[in-house]
Amino acid sequence: MPEEYRLKKIDDYRWEIPKSEGMRVPGLLYTDEKMLKVLETDRTPLQVKNVAYLPGIVNYSLAMPDMHWGYGFPIGGVAATDPEEGGVISPGGIGYDINCGVRLLRTNLTLPDIKDRLHNLLAGLFSNIPCGVGSTSSLRLSSRELKTVLRDGAKWAVKRSYGQEDDLERTEDYGAMPGADPEKVSQKALKRGTNQLGTLGSGNHFLEIDLVEKIYLPEIAEVFGLEEGQIAVAIHSGSRGLGYQVCDDYLAVMRQAIEKYKISLPDRQLSCAPLSSPEGQDYFAAMASAANFAWTNRQVMTHWTREVIQRVLGISPKALGMRLVYDVCHNIGKFELHSWDGKKKRLLVHRKGATRAFPAHHPQVPGVYREVGQPVLVPGDMGTNSYVMVGTKLAMEQTWGSTCHGAGRVMSRSKAKKAARGRALEKELEERGILVMAKGWATVAEEMPEAYKDVNEVVRIVEKAGLSRKVAKLRPLGVIKG
């Protein structure tokens, strides 16, 4: 197994891993000199190289500026495959938490409206939105109903009054990915889905009350419904146990498939099957079902969040004005039309810890944002900022319309825990004006700010490289975590 890679600087924000034996395309890392030094100490570049072995991969194995060491794909990895050239689909290139994603809700509230009630708001959210390990939802779905969720996605929630019609327009793929087939989801996965719809989960998932601290592009911010001094809410969660099980089930299928289709790979976690094969098509249909579950999950939590805030503040839905800005997924594989080889081609784009970032006038950007481009949500760690960005034409040309998805870890969880030992993280964060409520404080330690790259730096590189533009900067006021 070849272990080495070479790095060739292209410009200040791009490094190439030239094609070597086994690689079908070169690798391309979006980073800067300083961050690259950190990346070279782990195995992120090697993982970028390994992805380049996938059959049918086109142009480059890409890594976004928040890239870090994952398993199989790096986190921040993007790869497009061409179904007409034997292109494959790899569950490891999408991840266990299928359609892990973020949504941002704007409100009519400003800081003075909630300043004295922040504790109550957070406590209300904390007790009404199930979070933490082992937590289950008050919603129980019959197997028939669960399958409807898997097929219809967030539409199911809106139909059941867990949301409003315009939530769907502001959700990637309108909250329902085409091609979902619940019959391709195993009984094991379905079982795990029956009591987890409307649960936040644990680990890096969160629900956050934010303050819009700074606006960079006022005209675009206005279209997004954002202004300085405003209160917003961000929800980061995914497809829960159902999605993990879909990935796990199909990785086992792919283990057999690589032998059947004689695919040679440097890492078992990259196991895959041709898009044209039954294995590949079944996985896609199951993956799309799990993605629909995730959108419905975030939609249900959105509804409960609206209810809690209205109740705690004693205001009407209209006064609250809590409208969805956007909902993006950052662990997904999607068929999209891209310019490639002088033609428009239908490619399967894997985004593993990367966000779609389509520019203005792209037909898949919803009508309300068509003139300005798709909102991109980039959450930071719980102690610093989050960003709202907007897609660019350059990203469309260079990265299949993809950008970063967050800050990216720099510290392992065990290291973070050690660093947090003896410290009162809760207090430290409170002193910085951030109230945290968590089910497991071990999670807070693992997720502490120093465990992440500085999101401000990541976003700076993203903008310098031209992959998206900053629209607004948010600051957390209150966070609930599992």
Next chain:
Amino acid sequence: MRGYEFINHTADLGIRVSGPSLEELFENAAWAMFDLIVDLDTVEVRDEATIRIRGGEREELLADWLRDLLYRYNGHEYLLKEFRIEKISPRGLKARVRGEKLDMSRHSLKREIKAVTYHDLEIRKLNREWQAQIIFDI
């Protein structure tokens, strides 16, 4: 020896386990996984199950063994703390495992393990000791 150590991995959680025989290596890996999930002192032995896993190569057998056990928790809410491999061969393994059903009022859960990954999964024999490295997605 029931210990395991953490290996440095940025995104997820990696451990290194060992055992004087392949059987004990598998037992120790299972114990380590549940030790990551729950405070095992709070778990009692009330139920027993027999598990059969069909084999492939050693690494895949280890992954399948851990995946099976993880689903017993994630899918059926069983916390396990005692593991005995009765037989292990290239054709698969047979084991008896013991534990009890999850009870949130007594059990102290530590973290969610999403999955057992195949990334860098490796079993080696060093002198007279078997070692394995496993990375979990958490």
